[in-house]
Amino acid sequence: xxxxxxxxxxxxxRTLGNELRKQTSPSxxxxxxxxxxxxxxxxxxEDQNATREPxxxxxxHGRMMVSPFTFYRGAAKIMAADLKDTPTAxxxxxxxxxxxxxxxxxxxxxxxxxxxxxxxxxxxxxxPFEYDLKxxxxxxxxxxxxxxxxxxxxxxxxxxxxxxxxxxxxxxAEMSVMDVWYAHLSEKTLMDAIESLVREQQLDSSKKxxxxxxxxxxxAEKMAKTAQxxxxxxxxKAHSRDSLQALSKLGExxxxxxxxxxxxxxxxxxxxxxxxxxxxxxEAQNMIHEQFRAYRATLQPDRRQLLERFEFIDMARKVxxxxxxxxxxxxxxxxxxxxxxxxxxxVKEATASVLxxxxxxxxxxxxxxxxxxxxxMMQAASDIYLGWTKGAQADRYLYWRQLRDMKGSAxxxxxxxxxxxxxxxxxxxxxxRAHARSGDPVAIAAYLGDGDGFDRSVxxxxxxxxxxxxxxxxxxxxxxxxxxxxxxEGV
Numbered sequence: 064x065x066x067x068x069x070x071x072x073x074x075x076x077r078t079l080g081n082e083l084r085k086q087t088s089p090s091x092x093x094x095x096x097x098x099x100x101x102x103x104x105x106x107x108x109e110d111q112n113a114t115r116e117p118x119x120x121x122x123x124h125g126r127m128m129v130s131p132f133t134f135y136r137g138a139a140k141i142m143a144a145d146l147k148d149t150p151t152a153x154x155x156x157x158x159x160x161x162x163x164x165x166x167x168x169x170x171x172x173x174x175x176x177x178x179x180x181x182x183x184x185x186x187x188x189x190x191p192f193e194y195d196l197k198x199x200x201x202x203x204x205x206x207x208x209x210x211x212x213x214x215x216x217x218x219x220x221x222x223x224x225x226x227x228x229x230x231x232x233x234x235x236a237e238m239s240v241m242d243v244w245y246a247h248l249s250e251k252t253l254m255d256a257i258e259s260l261v262r263e264q265q266l267d268s269s270k271k272x273x274x275x276x277x278x279x280x281x282x283a284e285k286m287a288k289t290a291q292x293x294x295x296x297x298x299x300k301a302h303s304r305d306s307l308q309a310l311s312k313l314g315e316x317x318x319x320x321x322x323x324x325x326x327x328x329x330x331x332x333x334x335x336x337x338x339x340x341x342x343x344x345x346e347a348q349n350m351i352h353e354q355f356r357a358y359r360a361t362l363q364p365d366r367r368q369l370l371e372r373f374e375f376i377d378m379a380r381k382v383x384x385x386x387x388x389x390x391x392x393x394x395x396x397x398x399x400x401x402x403x404x405x406x407x408x409x410v411k412e413a414t415a416s417v418l419x420x421x422x423x424x425x426x427x428x429x430x431x432x433x434x435x436x437x438x439x440m441m442q443a444a445s446d447i448y449l450g451w452t453k454g455a456q457a458d459r460y461l462y463w464r465q466l467r468d469m470k471g472s473a474x475x476x477x478x479x480x481x482x483x484x485x486x487x488x489x490x491x492x493x494x495x496r497a498h499a500r501s502g503d504p505v506a507i508a509a510y511l512g513d514g515d516g517f518d519r520s521v522x523x524x525x526x527x528x529x530x531x532x533x534x535x536x537x538x539x540x541x542x543x544x545x546x547x548x549x550x551x552e553g554v
């Protein structure tokens with residue numbers, strides 16, 4: 064017997080948000096301190112390493128030790144443990160679970176249009192909306208410090224991300240259900256917004272009342288133009304990132320047939336995996352084909368029939384990201400009508416979300432399905448080849464997607480203060496839109512309020528958490544120097 068679905072009125076939903084605002088004041092996020100019984104951050108990373116590929120664990124550590132910013136990217140488990148003790152309003156949405164600023168980017172919609180959206184859902188799970196928001200806002204504070212910004216500029220970018228979330232949620236609260244569902248940030252909208260920013264800076268730096276523009280105004284105009292050129296270049300690059308381009312980087316022609324090139328330890332083809340997994344090349348091929356058949360069965364019929372037009376050619380283990388390094392990740396090369404019609408798929412291991420240590424377990428018993436369904440819920444448009452399988456070995460679960468589908472991400476490390484603040488506003492709007500799809504935008508907007516009290520409160524949290532992240536990073540690097548943790552740099 065199905066559960067009854069309640070449909071409270073808009074007034075009732077707004078009242079709920081206002082009542083929750085009284086119970087958990089927006090100012091409650093100010094003054095964060097780590098819990099007295101806070102677990103050792105290095106020990107939490109060691110717990111994750113226990114199920115990861117032993118030869119890749121040092122690579123993960125090497126990538127995380129580059130800076131406090133890269134450390135934060137790999138420290139979702141640490142922050143999840145900290146967030147469990149923070150105040151929440153009690154309003155649940157589908158969470159990305161790891162909504163730091165580098166997990167936003169562009170990719171192609173099924174209609175081949177470039178969209179800006181969240182693009183990593185390994186930790187997705189229903190939970191308090193504040194968890195994603197704080198993960199995102201703190202990432203802007205940490206990124207700003209990493210770029211050498213002053214305190215004012217760092218706070219400005221962080222505040223911009225939270226303000227954009229709050230104001231966007233107020234807009235979604237006034238929209239119809241279907242308009243919220245179809246809302247998205249297109250390439251044109253993004254480029255138009257950048258153009259408007261440049262025009263504003265040009266106006267500020269223009270000669271007024273016979274006076275020369277200030278050096279500060281001229282500098283701001285120059286930085287805005289630089290940000291515009293960088294964004295345009297990134298968009299052009301994203302359009303070129305497809306399977307044919309991937310083949311030129313990852314493939315080689317041997318005896319008239321393409322195969323994946325060996326680039327250890329980053330890329331290890333199936334023909335060389337015997338030493339890693341203790342299976343022969345023939346056994347590996349059989350397991351791969353079985354996995355591929357099981358994956359196809361998770362696709363809806365039209366997409367399954369489309370995929371069946373492609374022939375399996377080769378596969379390899381391929382290291383990806385920062386936080387994901389050490390989990391099992393593979394690429395699969397398929398061929399369509401001929402050798403000039405490749406399709407690369409990425410296969411990633413799905414484990415339990417780091418949030419499941421502190422929130423109710425996922426309704427999906429298969430972690431790969433948890434990732435896929437969470438992604439479909441949050442993204443404005445999702446990859447047509449999303450699917451999942453159970454791994455060949457016990458307690459291993461995988462999800463599948465396209466490797467390169469016009470994907471691109473911002474190079475945060477080269478952003479100027481105006482550029483990072485602009486990017487923060489886009490990420491804040493995007494996160495609000497993702498939460499509005501699964502949560503209650505009316506209640507959330509009522510809770511957030513019309514003033515900037517919530518914005519300033521979360522910015523204060525972000526500043527304090529950035530301090531904690533730096534302390535954790537120091538403990539992490541000391542663990543490497545002492546030999547407690549192995550690390551390989553530059554890979």
